[in-house]
Amino acid sequence: MTASDTIAATDLKGDLFAYALRLADDAAILGQRLGEWCGHAPTLEEDIGLANIALDHIGQARALYTHAAEIEGKGRNEDQLCFLRKEREFGNCLLVEQPNGDFAQTILRQLFFSAFMLPFWRKLMASQDATLAAIAAKAEKEATYHVRHSAEWTIRLGDGTVESHARAQEAVDILWPYTGELFEADDLVSRLVAAGIAVDPESLREEWRATLRQVFDEATLTLPPEGWFQTGGRSGLHSEGFGHLLTEMQYMQRAYPGMRW
Amino acid sequence: MGARLVDLDAENACRRAFQVAAEVPDPEVPVLTIGDLGVLRDVRMGLDGTLEVDITPTYTGCPAMAVFTMDIETALAAAGFDRVRINTVLSPAWTTDWLSAEAREKLRAYGIAPPAGKASRRALFGDDDVACPRCASLDTEKVSEFGSTACKALWRCRACAEPFDYFKCH
Numbered sequence: 001m002t003a004s005d006t007i008a009a010t011d012l013k014g015d016l017f018a019y020a021l022r023l024a025d026d027a028a029i030l031g032q033r034l035g036e037w038c039g040h041a042p043t044l045e046e047d048i049g050l051a052n053i054a055l056d057h058i059g060q061a062r063a064l065y066t067h068a069a070e071i072e073g074k075g076r077n078e079d080q081l082c083f084l085r086k087e088r089e090f091g092n093c094l095l096v097e098q099p100n101g102d103f104a105q106t107i108l109r110q111l112f113f114s115a116f117m118l119p120f121w122r123k124l125m126a127s128q129d130a131t132l133a134a135i136a137a138k139a140e141k142e143a144t145y146h147v148r149h150s151a152e153w154t155i156r157l158g159d160g161t162v163e164s165h166a167r168a169q170e171a172v173d174i175l176w177p178y179t180g181e182l183f184e185a186d187d188l189v190s191r192l193v194a195a196g197i198a199v200d201p202e203s204l205r206e207e208w209r210a211t212l213r214q215v216f217d218e219a220t221l222t223l224p225p226e227g228w229f230q231t232g233g234r235s236g237l238h239s240e241g242f243g244h245l246l247t248e249m250q251y252m253q254r255a256y257p258g259m260r261w
Numbered sequence: 262m263g264a265r266l267v268d269l270d271a272e273n274a275c276r277r278a279f280q281v282a283a284e285v286p287d288p289e290v291p292v293l294t295i296g297d298l299g300v301l302r303d304v305r306m307g308l309d310g311t312l313e314v315d316i317t318p319t320y321t322g323c324p325a326m327a328v329f330t331m332d333i334e335t336a337l338a339a340a341g342f343d344r345v346r347i348n349t350v351l352s353p354a355w356t357t358d359w360l361s362a363e364a365r366e367k368l369r370a371y372g373i374a375p376p377a378g379k380a381s382r383r384a385l386f387g388d389d390d391v392a393c394p395r396c397a398s399l400d401t402e403k404v405s406e407f408g409s410t411a412c413k414a415l416w417r418c419r420a421c422a423e424p425f426d427y428f429k430c431h
Contacts, residue, residue: 045415049407056411059322063351134352138321141354141431149406 017071024064025092031057056142083253088236095178108171111150115211118143128196151215158219180229271306279304281340288328292371299359311344320411374427393418
């Protein structure tokens with residue numbers, strides 16, 4: 001807390017608020033998407049598994065929103081930040097908001113994201129912001145399981161039947177253009193990296209690619225070439241489905257403002 | 262001397278409150294208390310006479326935390342502590358390494374395989390050797406990484422054919 005207090009007093013306060021909010025949005029939106037599987041997954045074990053991963057992400061989001069709210073210091077709380085902001089105010093990356101598609105698409109979305117987040121959290125554990133570092137220390141353990149779960153399924157699907165292989169490769173090709181955004185660093189991130197608060201995403205690229213190569217080799221899947229990447233999520237420009245997601249996610253707070261469990 | 266007496270009273274009260282709170286059982290794994298789990302971190306007397314209780318979440322999204330908070334308040338109220346504030350502390354991050362040998366034995370006796378090995382030992386693939394809590398065989402296999410709660414995985418014993426919960430390394 002002391003480090004946060006010091007930082008909050010400097011001109012980086014606005015940056016830190018936005019950064020914590022982006023991380024919170026990533027976690028909340030992916031948690032919401034995964035939650036859509038609840039009661040619909042292909043097997044009971046996977047139904048429970050995806051709901052558990054969703055719960056991890058929602059837990060991370062709660063801690064990050066609460067931290068963001070404290071940095072902002074305007075009396076907003078986690079619920080208001082998650083449920084009462086509009087589409088353009090969300091800074092999550094486009095990858096996490098992509099529709100669930102079939103099971104392969106959900107699994108590949110998770111693998112692309114978690115293989116990035118695992119080394120991300122590990123580095124964030126050394127953040128000058130003590131609260132971010134503490135959240136990272138917990139999230140890192142959870143991400144380990146998310147990578148393993150999605151990697152095992154990617155291999156099973158890719159190296160499975162003709163149909164499962166084709167669907168897994170299709171999922172890769174659909175989602176690949178959304179992975180470039182994970183490595184974007186705008187001025188805000190650069191300032192926080194210089195202050196030892198944020199993680200430079202570029203520094204994670206090699207580990208991310210190494211994880212994917214290992215999994216894809218075993219899964220007999222092909223990693224697409226670098227090429228063109230979609231962008232916009234960090235600055236509030238989202239895909240069409242995002243509004244629909246928010247409509248469902250925010251319904252309770254919109255209909256009954258200030259409601260609590 | 263007066264001040265010293267007050268300090269001693271506060272110290273005794275905190276110690277008693279810690280013991281009371283430590284006995285609160287985990288709502289999902291009732292053979293373990295929050296003392297066994299290491300969820301209860303600290304109990305101290307605040308300047309305004311409010312008892313400050315620090316707990317740490319096992320998993321960030323663990324729904325049991327809300328129940329823990331309520332149960333701690335109830336247990337402390339029954340013991341005469343009616344002004345209680347429960348704080349969630351995130352650092353240091355909870356780990357299964359904090360489970361005592363006694364706690365691990367309680368889990369095994371309850372039918373849940375305790376975490377095998379250290380939380381720091383991780384690989385992308387491959388699992389720890391998990392012994393069946395019923396027949397102790399190591400001929401076991403993972404059914405699913407995620408079980409009935411965030412902290413458990415589903416396993417099966419090939420020797421006695423029983424399915425069982427495994428408390429994951431974390």
